[in-house]
Amino acid sequence: MTIKNVKLQVDELETGLGTFKGLNVTIGRLIEENLDQPLGPTPFPSITDLRNWDRKLLSRYPPFYLPFCDVCCLCTFGKCDLSQGKRGACGLDMSAQQSRIVLLAACIGAATHTGHARHLVHHLIEKNGGNYPLNVGGDEVDIDAPVTTLVTGQDPKTLGDLDVILDYTEQEVTHLLSCCHTGMEGDNIDFESKVLHAGMIDQVGMEIADLAQISAYNFPRGDPDAPLTDIGWGVCDISKPVILVIGHNVPPATEINDYLLDHKLYGKVEVAGICCTAIDMTRYNPGAKIIGPISWQLRFIRSGIPDVIVVDEQCIRTNLIEDAQKIGAPFIAVSEKNCQGLDDRTNDPADEIVEDLITKKVPGVLILDPEKVGEVASRVAIEISPKRKKKGIFPSIEEIVEGSKRCRSCLACQRACPNNLPIPEAVKMAAEGDLSKFSSLYEDCVGCARCESACPINLPLHSYIMKSSEDRIEKEKFKIRTGRGAIQDIEIRRVGGPIVLGEIPGVVALVGCANYPHGGEEVAEIAEEFAKRNFIVTATGCAAMSMAMVKDEDGLTIYEKYPGNFDAGGVLNIGSCVSNPHIAGAAIKIARIFAKRNLKANYEEIADYIHNRVGAVGIAWGAMSQKAASIASGFWRLGIPVIVGPHGIKYRRMLLGRREREEDWYVYDARTGEKVYVGPVPEHLFYAAETKEEAIVLTAKLVMRANDTSKGRAIKLTHWIDLHRRLYGTLPDDLHLYVRKKSDIPLTMRQELLENLEEKDWKEQEIPDPTLLKRMIRSESD
Amino acid sequence: MSIAEPWQTAEIPGPKKAFVVSKTIVVSSMIKRSKRPLLVVGHESLKEDIDGEMPIDYMIRLAEKGKIPIVATAHIIGEFNKRGYSKASSFSLIEIGERLKDPDWMGLDGEGQYDLVLMMGFPYYMSWLVLSGLKHYALRGDKYLTTISLDRYYQPHASWSLPNLSLEKWEENISSMMKELEAE
Numbered sequence: 001m002t003i004k005n006v007k008l009q010v011d012e013l014e015t016g017l018g019t020f021k022g023l024n025v026t027i028g029r030l031i032e033e034n035l036d037q038p039l040g041p042t043p044f045p046s047i048t049d050l051r052n053w054d055r056k057l058l059s060r061y062p063p064f065y066l067p068f069c070d071v072c073c074l075c076t077f078g079k080c081d082l083s084q085g086k087r088g089a090c091g092l093d094m095s096a097q098q099s100r101i102v103l104l105a106a107c108i109g110a111a112t113h114t115g116h117a118r119h120l121v122h123h124l125i126e127k128n129g130g131n132y133p134l135n136v137g138g139d140e141v142d143i144d145a146p147v148t149t150l151v152t153g154q155d156p157k158t159l160g161d162l163d164v165i166l167d168y169t170e171q172e173v174t175h176l177l178s179c180c181h182t183g184m185e186g187d188n189i190d191f192e193s194k195v196l197h198a199g200m201i202d203q204v205g206m207e208i209a210d211l212a213q214i215s216a217y218n219f220p221r222g223d224p225d226a227p228l229t230d231i232g233w234g235v236c237d238i239s240k241p242v243i244l245v246i247g248h249n250v251p252p253a254t255e256i257n258d259y260l261l262d263h264k265l266y267g268k269v270e271v272a273g274i275c276c277t278a279i280d281m282t283r284y285n286p287g288a289k290i291i292g293p294i295s296w297q298l299r300f301i302r303s304g305i306p307d308v309i310v311v312d313e314q315c316i317r318t319n320l321i322e323d324a325q326k327i328g329a330p331f332i333a334v335s336e337k338n339c340q341g342l343d344d345r346t347n348d349p350a351d352e353i354v355e356d357l358i359t360k361k362v363p364g365v366l367i368l369d370p371e372k373v374g375e376v377a378s379r380v381a382i383e384i385s386p387k388r389k390k391k392g393i394f395p396s397i398e399e400i401v402e403g404s405k406r407c408r409s410c411l412a413c414q415r416a417c418p419n420n421l422p423i424p425e426a427v428k429m430a431a432e433g434d435l436s437k438f439s440s441l442y443e444d445c446v447g448c449a450r451c452e453s454a455c456p457i458n459l460p461l462h463s464y465i466m467k468s469s470e471d472r473i474e475k476e477k478f479k480i481r482t483g484r485g486a487i488q489d490i491e492i493r494r495v496g497g498p499i500v501l502g503e504i505p506g507v508v509a510l511v512g513c514a515n516y517p518h519g520g521e522e523v524a525e526i527a528e529e530f531a532k533r534n535f536i537v538t539a540t541g542c543a544a545m546s547m548a549m550v551k552d553e554d555g556l557t558i559y560e561k562y563p564g565n566f567d568a569g570g571v572l573n574i575g576s577c578v579s580n581p582h583i584a585g586a587a588i589k590i591a592r593i594f595a596k597r598n599l600k601a602n603y604e605e606i607a608d609y610i611h612n613r614v615g616a617v618g619i620a621w622g623a624m625s626q627k628a629a630s631i632a633s634g635f636w637r638l639g640i641p642v643i644v645g646p647h648g649i650k651y652r653r654m655l656l657g658r659r660e661r662e663e664d665w666y667v668y669d670a671r672t673g674e675k676v677y678v679g680p681v682p683e684h685l686f687y688a689a690e691t692k693e694e695a696i697v698l699t700a701k702l703v704m705r706a707n708d709t710s711k712g713r714a715i716k717l718t719h720w721i722d723l724h725r726r727l728y729g730t731l732p733d734d735l736h737l738y739v740r741k742k743s744d745i746p747l748t749m750r751q752e753l754l755e756n757l758e759e760k761d762w763k764e765q766e767i768p769d770p771t772l773l774k775r776m777i778r779s780e781s782d
Numbered sequence: 783m784s785i786a787e788p789w790q791t792a793e794i795p796g797p798k799k800a801f802v803v804s805k806t807i808v809v810s811s812m813i814k815r816s817k818r819p820l821l822v823v824g825h826e827s828l829k830e831d832i833d834g835e836m837p838i839d840y841m842i843r844l845a846e847k848g849k850i851p852i853v854a855t856a857h858i859i860g861e862f863n864k865r866g867y868s869k870a871s872s873f874s875l876i877e878i879g880e881r882l883k884d885p886d887w888m889g890l891d892g893e894g895q896y897d898l899v900l901m902m903g904f905p906y907y908m909s910w911l912v913l914s915g916l917k918h919y920a921l922r923g924d925k926y927l928t929t930i931s932l933d934r935y936y937q938p939h940a941s942w943s944l945p946n947l948s949l950e951k952w953e954e955n956i957s958s959m960m961k962e963l964e965a966e
Contacts, residue, residue: 084798420905
């Protein structure tokens, strides 16, 4: 990237105009140098600067394409049939087309986070000034922006510094998106390299967004003891007016909070949220309420509980305004990215807007000034609540029974349902007065309402499911720890060694959306399995919420049972989607704090370090969005594997290693320069699991790294083998590939495993100082 | 709904769609003719009850009658062992899919690639995507691998697929295949 920044410092300058002392001239924008580290080889990397690293990863984990359909329909040459080796009119084949679609998804995700960050930073600079200092952890965090520093070489210290970094991310997203144009890139592996670049850029965009909001809004700063707060349908006091906020960009929600406080109305109005705005709202004020993840939108609105609905951006159901109108709740859109066809009333007096909404002159408004949103939403909620009386649109039991009698048994609802739920069976039973089947569908319903759209007689089937479960839903109330933000340097100092040596078996990051195959309980189950086993469990976004929505027999949620510190057995809610880079950042900081590696613009070396040493695995069990795709891509470029749930296969490309292909699993020993076989660790980079059992066992396998000490490998093998036995009912048949020395074998399994290894003609191997980079061989670099 | 429409309404495959198995003899004949068949069984083979049995039990019998090796996906290898069938191999669906795509893979026994792959017991969308991957990439010489979907929903990305069927009809179809495999 060309950075047109110049800074001149002159101690004394004599000119015709006179003598100037201590003269500083700055042209363009610069970030002050803060970190005492040399600048690495790839500051502000272009699309191709890390291409060689990408190709190393992609040769180990080649793409396996799973096309949705046979055709491409992206331009007017088409549709083009690309089946079985055919090429389209532009010359692309199926592999290039699939990788192009993956790149499009990653660009959408990266653009969304970068745009989110740009709006936040712009807003916060306007409010606080560009010199407002960044502070994500006070004295406990020295490296504020590990991802940004790693990628760009910059160490931002103020909001204004973030502005400069965003110029770079916007430029890269634009370049990447242009590669998807007809007649641009033609090679699938180069497309894939660009996907990884988009993922890396996405991580920077997210990090900037969270740095800005943590700093300016005083969110928890790497606080392991961030307060517990309420989550669930039943958290709202419905005798009060309720404002519902949905989305990801928190400023309007903070303004609602502040308006209520400033006008002594706080406590008289409930402010509740869905999706990441909810999480971030509770980071701002733990007294705010979280209703649930993305899939809770329709059901909660239809209940009639919200009196005003405020939507910002991302993952919002796009026709919510229709349901808002049905329950008589005014609708306020607050983002230029999501105008919903509403009149822009930003510059109108608040009194007029409030009047128009209360009298239903308009169903909703667009207000692009967060402060005004705070006032309008609060006043409207208070005034309209007594009139609305929480009018909902769930049908009565009688209406469900009568409606069900009209069913034509066409099966369209089930054929539209992503989880193939037996809705026709539930309708049949409901027609006879039995709603138990509808109620049983509640857990597995992802709230998409495709069943309703498909129904030829317009039965509100999603509402049928919810009404049948109403008694249960209304009582749902759980505890979630508010998002803590960054991992402290002191925590990294404590766990860096045990993680790299393998003695803390791994870091499991549960991230992503709520497109679950069997409800959110599976996420809680996965999380607890690893917390019990002394892994470090981190979570963000909808996954962090879903994990909270399960209680044990003592009525406790996972956040009440496990500590929030980044250590063995910790369960950490990191925050919202844009908090994900704190997880990547922890891995990056291990390389810096534990191994003293330079971070600045040193991406390849640090990714190589993480890939070979840090046993981290991402799990996006309900991954749905393009943002989830770009988040995963950011982890891949760091060499961190990601497992998705079964629906994640629809990302239509996996990155799979082949464990039996020995030649793929060699590294350089940095001490000697020799090539050493290390086994298939980690075996895959992107993988869709069919069942939660498969995901759990694979996670325990994917945390193994080439650098594990024998003690560490023995611990990891213990967990993997134990889980495999319990969930598969067998010993793993590829066990011999993961045992390097007899000392790797867990003591309690020694005899049995030795017999197993003997059958496989197993031999001991060296444990190298592993690297995929020739330049890291010490004799070469000397 | 026609029996040969994709079960998920929006799953439109494109120009190349599976032939519908209207007579089970088509499948049993292909199994008999195949030199290297493979049966891939997923976790949904444990989902439905057929008079005290499950589809997995039918798959075991089908494999034995057709002399077809089985790959058990996800976590279900133990279920085969519990039923006294110890010959199944364990791979995940995408791992076996990726290997079946590769013309150089030497198979479970090191004897070479498979020429016929039958699949049963998967979430509809997982099956359709893996079958699509095989349809486009699993070359065998100058032809593509033949795949058959034995799930009870029409799978357009297979070479051949059972149509959309009730559980009862599905049971009849699989039983009929087994009888045909037993016959000389």
